[in-house]
Amino acid sequence: MSAMPMERHELDDEEAAALEVLAARIRELCEAAVVTGTGAGEAAAVAAEVEALTARLAGRRHPAPPYAVSGNGVMDRATANPVTGALNPLAPPVRLTTGPDGVVRGEYTLGHLYEGPPTYVHGGVSAMVLDQALGMAAVVNGTPGMTATLDMRYRRPTPLGVPLSVEAKANRVDGRKVYASGTITGRDGRVTVEASAMFIMPTHFVPAGN
Numbered sequence: 001m002s003a004m005p006m007e008r009h010e011l012d013d014e015e016a017a018a019l020e021v022l023a024a025r026i027r028e029l030c031e032a033a034v035v036t037g038t039g040a041g042e043a044a045a046v047a048a049e050v051e052a053l054t055a056r057l058a059g060r061r062h063p064a065p066p067y068a069v070s071g072n073g074v075m076d077r078a079t080a081n082p083v084t085g086a087l088n089p090l091a092p093p094v095r096l097t098t099g100p101d102g103v104v105r106g107e108y109t110l111g112h113l114y115e116g117p118p119t120y121v122h123g124g125v126s127a128m129v130l131d132q133a134l135g136m137a138a139v140v141n142g143t144p145g146m147t148a149t150l151d152m153r154y155r156r157p158t159p160l161g162v163p164l165s166v167e168a169k170a171n172r173v174d175g176r177k178v179y180a181s182g183t184i185t186g187r188d189g190r191v192t193v194e195a196s197a198m199f200i201m202p203t204h205f206v207p208a209g210n
């Protein structure tokens with residue numbers, strides 16, 4: 001579990017596209033698994049088939065997931081990231097983009113897999129999405145770091161099954177610390193969650209001369 005990005009394998013476009021489709025199908029499988037009414041016998045039969053499929057995939061394995069790094073050095077294609085990773089079946093995934101204003105934005109819809117209170121998004125899932133968006137805002141700001149603090153304010157319940165927007169921006173840099181804030185907004189334009197965070201660039205990541 002220790003391979004650093006530069007030690008990881010790269011995917012060609014064809015393999016990446018195929019694995020992205022595989023992740024999408026597994027995501028559908030996960031969703032189906034929590035709502036199925038198929039009954040015990042059929043569930044057991046499907047479990048055996050899934051076990052066989054897993055064995056097929058695991059027959060040849062890398063020590064760690066791929067880690068595509070884009071030209072500007074920002075890991076905006078962290079393919080197995082649990083929030084944005086298109087190759088990760090656990091990721092919704094949330095597509096985050098950055099505007100010229102340095103604001104990180106994304107649109108996403110969450111289904112049954114991410115339910116906390118009935119019909120609403122689990123608060124920890126919203127925290128995960130905001131951690132990622134705020135962290136990316138820190139990266140875009142030129143000051144990547146590890147999450148040191150993450151403060152959440154849940155203003156109103158966040159609904160499942162409707163498009164949500166996330167926005168994040170870096171506000172201030174103080175040495176190795178960068179402060180960022182962001183929101184999740186529902187379809188009615190009302191903010192459901194606010195977050196602020198402080199990221200710290202570990203000393204070994206500080207560029208020489210700083």
Ligand SMILES: CCCCCCCC/C=C\CCCCCCCC(=O)SCCNC(=O)CCNC(=O)[C@H](O)C(C)(C)COP(=O)(O)OP(=O)(O)OC[C@H]1O[C@@H](n2cnc3c(N)ncnc32)[C@H](O)[C@@H]1OP(=O)(O)O
Pocket residue numbers: 074075076131132133134135136139144145146147148149200201202203205
């Ligand atoms: C990192 C670099 C780069 C790679 C990034 C590549 C690009 C990424 C691109 C795209 C992704 C973006 C999205 C990612 C989003 C998700 C990120 C996560 O999930 S991160 C995992 C969760 N977070 C941890 O596991 C942290 C664990 N903690 C640590 O590693 C350390 O504690 C760390 C680095 C946070 C600080 O360690 P120290 O040794 O550098 O800090 P000291 O020198 O002791 O303190 C410096 C100052 O900071 C304060 N400080 C330290 N930790 C603090 C804390 N937790 N809360 C408040 N203040 C803290 C101290 O009091 C001190 O303050 P005074 O300068 O004296 O005023």
